[in-house]
Amino acid sequence: MGIKIHDVVGRQSYQCDISFRVIRFFEKNGKQMALLYGEDLRLIADAPVEDLILLDDEKRQQLLTRLHEQEEQSFHLLRQDFTSIREKQEYQFTSGQDEGYQLFQMPGKVLHVDGDPNYLKKCLSLYEKLNVPVHGVYCNEKEMAYKVPLWIEQLRPDILVITGHDAYSKYKGKKSDISAYRHSKDFVLTVREARKKVPNLDQLIIFAGACQSHFESLIEAGANFASSPYRVNIHALDPVYTVAKISFTPFTDRVFVRDILRSTITGEKGIGGIETKGVLRIGMPYRPPVE
Structure with missing residues (x-):
C-alpha cells in the first residue's frame, strides 16, 4: 500500500526520528517528493517518497511518550507558578489579614495566529486547561x-502569537541568510506590521516563530520572544507555554527570559527573548454570576 496524503510517516534516512504528516506530493528533479509537516514539532520538510515509511501505532507511541512527559512537566511547572502568584497577590491585597475578601484575576488576552489548524487545535486545548x-x-x-x-x-489582545511552520535549508544559504528559511520572512513581516499598530513592547507582547526560525530578525522586527536561537526544532506547544507565563504574571512584575524557558519544552536553544512586563491584573470583590 502506497503513501497517501494525511498518512503519518517517518524518514528512513533519519531513522524515523520525527513523525510527520504528508501534506501533498510534487515532482523535483524527476523524483516524486512529499511535503511533510511535523506531528508535534513545528517543522516543515521535503522528502523523497521512497524514503518514507508508514509509522505503526507502536512506533508513533515511542516517539510521543517522551514528548508527552515533557508536556506534563511544563504544564505542572506553570500551574505551580500560577498558584504561587495567586497566593502572593491575595496576601499582598489583604495585607496578610484574613478578611474574607474574594479576589478575581484578569489574565492577559491572547490572539494566537497559527499556520497549522491541527497545531492550533492542540494549542487552544492547552490554553483552556x-x-x-x-x-x-x-x-x-x-x-x-x-x-x-x-x-x-x-480584538485588542494583550499578547500576540505568530507561529506555524518553518525550516532552515542549508542548500539555500547560510544560517545568517533569512532567504534560506521557509517562512521566517513571513513571520518577520507580520511582526513589523503588528508593531505599526502597537509600537510599545509592553502594550502588545509578541511571540513569533516556529522550528529553526531566524531568531535575530524576529527580535529586531519587534518580537518580545521568538524562536529559534540555535535553529533547533520547537515543540508545537512551546508558544503556549511561553505566553501563558506572561498572561499570568502581574503587570507590576517583569518576566525574565530564564523564567520563561523553565516552562518550555525546548528551552534556551529553541526560545529566546527580552525582559517584558506581565499583564495580569486582579480585582475585588468577586461575585458569582447573577441568575
Missing part, C-alpha cells in the same frame, strides 16, 4: 502580515 483567555485563528503564513493588523484592531 491553563485558563488563559484566547482567540485562535488559522492563517497561512504568507497571508499573516495582511490579516493580523486587522485582527489586532478588532
Whole structure:
C-alpha cells in the first residue's frame, strides 16, 4: 500500500526520528517528493517518497511518550507558578489579614495566529486547561502580515502569537541568510506590521516563530520572544507555554527570559527573548454570576 496524503510517516534516512504528516506530493528533479509537516514539532520538510515509511501505532507511541512527559512537566511547572502568584497577590491585597475578601484575576488576552489548524487545535486545548483567555485563528503564513493588523484592531489582545511552520535549508544559504528559511520572512513581516499598530513592547507582547526560525530578525522586527536561537526544532506547544507565563504574571512584575524557558519544552536553544512586563491584573470583590 502506497503513501497517501494525511498518512503519518517517518524518514528512513533519519531513522524515523520525527513523525510527520504528508501534506501533498510534487515532482523535483524527476523524483516524486512529499511535503511533510511535523506531528508535534513545528517543522516543515521535503522528502523523497521512497524514503518514507508508514509509522505503526507502536512506533508513533515511542516517539510521543517522551514528548508527552515533557508536556506534563511544563504544564505542572506553570500551574505551580500560577498558584504561587495567586497566593502572593491575595496576601499582598489583604495585607496578610484574613478578611474574607474574594479576589478575581484578569489574565492577559491572547490572539494566537497559527499556520497549522491541527497545531492550533492542540494549542487552544492547552490554553483552556491553563485558563488563559484566547482567540485562535488559522492563517497561512504568507497571508499573516495582511490579516493580523486587522485582527489586532478588532480584538485588542494583550499578547500576540505568530507561529506555524518553518525550516532552515542549508542548500539555500547560510544560517545568517533569512532567504534560506521557509517562512521566517513571513513571520518577520507580520511582526513589523503588528508593531505599526502597537509600537510599545509592553502594550502588545509578541511571540513569533516556529522550528529553526531566524531568531535575530524576529527580535529586531519587534518580537518580545521568538524562536529559534540555535535553529533547533520547537515543540508545537512551546508558544503556549511561553505566553501563558506572561498572561499570568502581574503587570507590576517583569518576566525574565530564564523564567520563561523553565516552562518550555525546548528551552534556551529553541526560545529566546527580552525582559517584558506581565499583564495580569486582579480585582475585588468577586461575585458569582447573577441568575
